[in-house]
Amino acid sequence: MPRDGATIGRVMAQVAMVMNLDKCIGCHTCSVTCKQTWTNRTGVEYAWFNNVETKPGVGYPRRYEDQEQWKGGWMLDKRGRLVLRSGGRVKRLLSLFSNPDLPSIEDYYEPVTYDYDNLVSAPAGPDMPVARPRSVLTGKPTDITWGANWEDSLGGAPEHAGADPNLSGEWAEKVKFEFEQTFLFHLPRLCEHCLNPACVSACPSGAMYKRVEDGIVLVDQDRCRGWRMCVTACPYKKVYVNHVTGKAEKCTFCFPRIEAGQPTICSETCVGRLRYLGLLLYDADRVGEAAATPDEKDLLDAQRGVFLDPSDPEVIAAARRSGIPEDWLDAARRSPVYDLVMTYKVALPLHPEYRTMPMVWYVPPLSPVLDAVDAAGGNQDDPDHVFAAVTQLRIPLEYLAELFTAGDADVVAGVLMKLTALRSYMRERILGEPGDESALKAVGLTAREAEDMHRLLAVAKYQDRYVIPAAHKEDAAALSAMENRCPVESSGDPQPTDGRRVMLGIPTLRRRNPDAPAGGHP
Amino acid sequence: MSTAASLATTTSGADLLLWVAFPYICLAVFTVGHIWRYRQDQFGWTSRTSQLLEHRWLRWGSPLFHLGAFMVIGGHVVGLAVPASWTEAAGISEHQYHTTAVWAGSVAGVAMVTGLGMLCARRLLTRRIRLGTDRSDKFLFPLLSATVLLGITATAAHNVFGPGYDYRETISVWFRGIFTLQPQPEAITGAPLLFQLHALTACLLFAAWPFTRLVHVWSVPIGYLARPYLVYRRRTNTPVAPARARRSARRAA
Numbered sequence: 001m002p003r004d005g006a007t008i009g010r011v012m013a014q015v016a017m018v019m020n021l022d023k024c025i026g027c028h029t030c031s032v033t034c035k036q037t038w039t040n041r042t043g044v045e046y047a048w049f050n051n052v053e054t055k056p057g058v059g060y061p062r063r064y065e066d067q068e069q070w071k072g073g074w075m076l077d078k079r080g081r082l083v084l085r086s087g088g089r090v091k092r093l094l095s096l097f098s099n100p101d102l103p104s105i106e107d108y109y110e111p112v113t114y115d116y117d118n119l120v121s122a123p124a125g126p127d128m129p130v131a132r133p134r135s136v137l138t139g140k141p142t143d144i145t146w147g148a149n150w151e152d153s154l155g156g157a158p159e160h161a162g163a164d165p166n167l168s169g170e171w172a173e174k175v176k177f178e179f180e181q182t183f184l185f186h187l188p189r190l191c192e193h194c195l196n197p198a199c200v201s202a203c204p205s206g207a208m209y210k211r212v213e214d215g216i217v218l219v220d221q222d223r224c225r226g227w228r229m230c231v232t233a234c235p236y237k238k239v240y241v242n243h244v245t246g247k248a249e250k251c252t253f254c255f256p257r258i259e260a261g262q263p264t265i266c267s268e269t270c271v272g273r274l275r276y277l278g279l280l281l282y283d284a285d286r287v288g289e290a291a292a293t294p295d296e297k298d299l300l301d302a303q304r305g306v307f308l309d310p311s312d313p314e315v316i317a318a319a320r321r322s323g324i325p326e327d328w329l330d331a332a333r334r335s336p337v338y339d340l341v342m343t344y345k346v347a348l349p350l351h352p353e354y355r356t357m358p359m360v361w362y363v364p365p366l367s368p369v370l371d372a373v374d375a376a377g378g379n380q381d382d383p384d385h386v387f388a389a390v391t392q393l394r395i396p397l398e399y400l401a402e403l404f405t406a407g408d409a410d411v412v413a414g415v416l417m418k419l420t421a422l423r424s425y426m427r428e429r430i431l432g433e434p435g436d437e438s439a440l441k442a443v444g445l446t447a448r449e450a451e452d453m454h455r456l457l458a459v460a461k462y463q464d465r466y467v468i469p470a471a472h473k474e475d476a477a478a479l480s481a482m483e484n485r486c487p488v489e490s491s492g493d494p495q496p497t498d499g500r501r502v503m504l505g506i507p508t509l510r511r512r513n514p515d516a517p518a519g520g521h522p
Numbered sequence: 523m524s525t526a527a528s529l530a531t532t533t534s535g536a537d538l539l540l541w542v543a544f545p546y547i548c549l550a551v552f553t554v555g556h557i558w559r560y561r562q563d564q565f566g567w568t569s570r571t572s573q574l575l576e577h578r579w580l581r582w583g584s585p586l587f588h589l590g591a592f593m594v595i596g597g598h599v600v601g602l603a604v605p606a607s608w609t610e611a612a613g614i615s616e617h618q619y620h621t622t623a624v625w626a627g628s629v630a631g632v633a634m635v636t637g638l639g640m641l642c643a644r645r646l647l648t649r650r651i652r653l654g655t656d657r658s659d660k661f662l663f664p665l666l667s668a669t670v671l672l673g674i675t676a677t678a679a680h681n682v683f684g685p686g687y688d689y690r691e692t693i694s695v696w697f698r699g700i701f702t703l704q705p706q707p708e709a710i711t712g713a714p715l716l717f718q719l720h721a722l723t724a725c726l727l728f729a730a731w732p733f734t735r736l737v738h739v740w741s742v743p744i745g746y747l748a749r750p751y752l753v754y755r756r757r758t759n760t761p762v763a764p765a766r767a768r769r770s771a772r773r774a775a
Contacts, residue, residue: 089747096743097584104577105650137575137650201751204743209755222564225741226571243654246570284754471757 008318009285011308013328014195014215014359015258015468016280017267018340018347019188020457021365022419023274026153026186028052030266030275034190037265038252043244045111045136048148049251050190050266056164056175056399057151061107064237065351066165071101072235073198073354074291082292082355084198086232092202101232105243109146111136154184166402174396183394185365187403190266191238191251192350192358193217195282195306196291199250202233208248213471215359216253224248235354261470273460278335278467279328280359281308281319291355296406299352306357307342310335331469336456337361344445344453346415348404363457364400364412366419387442390416418443426454533708540722541707545700548729555732556740569738570659572651579644587637593630594673597623602697606690616688624681631674638670662734669723676716693717 034050053059067073071086086101114131122129135142151160157177167175176182197217200208207223208230226246230239239250254264267275283306290302308315310332319329332338340347340363347361390413391397401409421439428435440450456464573580601623609619642663645651680687696710710718
């Protein structure tokens with residue numbers, strides 16, 4: 001990539017993710033395995049480091065994308081400077097006593113468990129025993145009125161989905177929620193591990209940080225003091241308060257697995273094989289400037305401009321100067337994320353207008369296009385028909401544009417046409433025909449590139465999807481100090497009584513544990 | 523008050539215990555407790571926010587309590603640490619001082635009591651929060667409430683509605699004596715009972731401090747005003763305290 005003569009600053013590497021939304025079937029396997037791995041503890045019952053939303057829908061927590069209300073992310077002030085939407089440093093310290101923009105548990109949902117025991121211990125009787133829901137916050141029977149995926153597959157959409165903050169503008173009237181006219185797609189979400197993380201910038205204690213080596217954003221559990229400003233600052237609402245420990249917790253990008261060269265648990269267990277993990281090299285010195293790009297619609301290009309071409313000799317030299325090891329440079333050159341984001345440019349960031357420079361990108365969904373062609377009486381194999389249909393999708397381009405390009409529908413249309421051309425070309429190839437390259441040319445692809453994209457997006461072999469270099473063993477001395485410590489320590493469970501861990505701030509008994517006798521200390 | 527007055531002439535063993543030994547023990551526990559907890563329990567060192575579970579009472583109660591507390595602490599520093607002769611030298615007459623103290627103190631006290639009342643109320647009335655209340659909270663909230671209520675009652679009884687009690691000539695002298703290592707228990711033995719009880723519960727509060735959520739006071743994030751927004755950390759140079767390194771070495775062994 002030509003760099004317009006600009007010198008390259010500090011080169012940093014980030015393990016980034018791309019998700020191919022066309023393949024997401026909304027099975028929630030990623031969410032469930034993530035929960036089992038990280039948040040199956042008291043205090044974070046309501047927290048889903050990974051959740052899958054149905055779009056359109058209000059999301060989790062409710063209407064989190066409405067930054068007028070929740071004050072997440074960055075914005076430009078009157079003088080064009082980048083400022084946190086939740087206010088400046090002094091204002092943040094003044095709201096330590098009560099954060100006016102913190103979602104309450106009702107905005108997420110009240111976590112419940114069920115009286116499973118009743119199913120086996122109920123006395124014989126004429127009725128089937130039932131497992132009633134019980135709030136884990138109060139221990140009392142409760143009604144379930146909301147959940148992290150309450151709107152799954154448009155459940156309740158006629159009532160709720162109209163409140164989706166992305167449904168703004170005149171085009172939104174075209175969006176229908178009647179059964180035969182509507183559309184949906186699934187949107188798996190996790191922490192974006194942003195280049196310009198608002199949560200880190202808002203943390204008064206300096207407990208949150210971005211790792212230099214792999215860009216993973218973490219909370220230092222020993223330094224977090226529970227000021228909860230990160231929750232407000234994150235526009236994706238992917239930092240959670242553990243209400244038992246009083247500390248912030250978030251997606252760790254499964255860093256113990258990443259350090260071992262393994263994919264995150266959500267990626268590993270994705271049955272749709274839609275997730276990609278790989279390195280992106282970026283110029284850390286240009287992040288602030290890119291995030292302050294005046295026009296929101298230029299933010300996508302600005303962010304792409306921060307990424308560095310790992311095959312460029314100048315970049316390689318700069319990366320070596322910044323201490324990036326050779327095997328990481330090699331992995332960066334093989335990165336599927338770089339291919340999707342930079343080479344083919346089919347991946348787009350979620351809400352670039354939040355100016356956090358998110359690092360989990362999405363290939364927008366195309367599925368309904370071919371249906372739309374059929375419905376219009378067109379020929380699925382004729383690129384002209386398909387291209388025309390792209391602009392008349394049941395998923396309005398404007399809706400996708402609200403999510404992925406700060407409202408620039410042309411960019412989304414370009415990506416969808418590229419995917420359509422790829423599909424139509426590869427369909428012919430697979431049917432044994434030579435393949436008509438005119439459609440490919442129209443979207444700026446060569447036959448070779450189409451084959452490569454097909455292998456990456458459709459065949460999607462494990463080793464092509466995940467290219468993760470392991471952490472360096474020479475760092476092992478520092479790691480050994482951490483090795484016996486879980487980054488998010490448990491609190492509801494009995495602690496080792498060897499006197500090393502004190503945890504005065506932790507209640508010894510929070511509420512009745514199903515395994516413990518009622519009212520007794522565990 | 524007759525017993526207190528008679529005790530003022532001599533310093534009995536009980537007085538020594540209450541006004542010399544007890545404060546020093548509390549201060550020792552306060553100091554050693556903080557060092558111990560800071561070294562051993564960084565993970566538990568937090569404000570233990572419960573805003574997620576209840577925010578309507580907190581919205582008003584917490585700022586009222588905290589801002590009131592800042593004023594009250596400031597007032598105590600001036601009232602206890604600054605000798606009356608200094609303010610006189612600064613040209614502030616006893617009457618001016620007294621009037622200002624009563625007015626500002628009343629505002630601060632009412633704010634703090636109202637705020638604390640709301641915080642206690644939500645803790646008692648909101649089941650979610652009541653269940654999350656641990657043993658240290660069950661000790662801290664009554665103790666803090668007792669201290670605050672005794673203080674405001676003493677002021678109200680003696681200085682707002684009463685004839686006026688000049689604690690700066692008595693209690694303040696005792697207080698300064700503690701820190702100048704020249705304890706003067708006789709200075710406080712004549713003080714009204716409400717003030718004495720207030721002083722004793724306050725000592726107890728200081729002793730309890732390191733073992734409760736009050737430790738978050740020392741984490742007030744002033745440094746945030748000056749630090750760069752983005753924080754980068756290397757995985758490789760995680761600062762490892764010698765004590766922890768030794769512990770982990772032992773653990774690994």
